[in-house]
Amino acid sequence: MQPPEFAPLPALTRAEGEFIDRYLQVLDQVGRINPAHGGDTYGALRAAQALASYSAALRDALAVMHERGEARIHAATLTRALRVLDGERRSGRVTIPPAPPSC
Template sequence: MLPPEFPPLPALTRAECEFVDSYLEVVDLLGRINPARSTHTYGALRAAQALVGRAAALKDALALMHARGESEVHAATLAEALRVLDGERRAGRVTMPPPIPSS
């Protein structure tokens, strides 16, 4: 039996791919740092240290897009790519968890 087939990614430039990939890496790291969700300081510290490099990669991807004349962000297309790459779940770790009902 074959694994389920994922929807195809929309057509993106290389710089847009780097933008989306770097953005999701930053989101993943922020989710690991989130004080409302993290459980250990060491893991959060390592994520915070890695965040610096990933934020620089995100900046570089945007600078490359700008330098190539890609002056507009095609939000609908990039949002579709983020959804295909499980961006909603990944971004959900950055938000506050639901409150625990009091007894």
């Protein structure tokens, strides 16, 4: 049996790839901190500590893009990359779940 074939990642510059990777790391940590999804304080504390370094790495990735003359963020291409890398599920942890229906 063959493993499932994933959608190909769109062509990205190295800086765009770094930007997407760091963005997803930040997103994952914010999702771990989100009080609406429960968890324990120690896990949230560890995620908050990691968030600081991942945010700095995200800033650095954007600085490299800017320094290289990549002045525009190509939303359509980067959105495709986020979808391929499971960004929709990962960003869902950042939101507040819908309220249960009233009885």
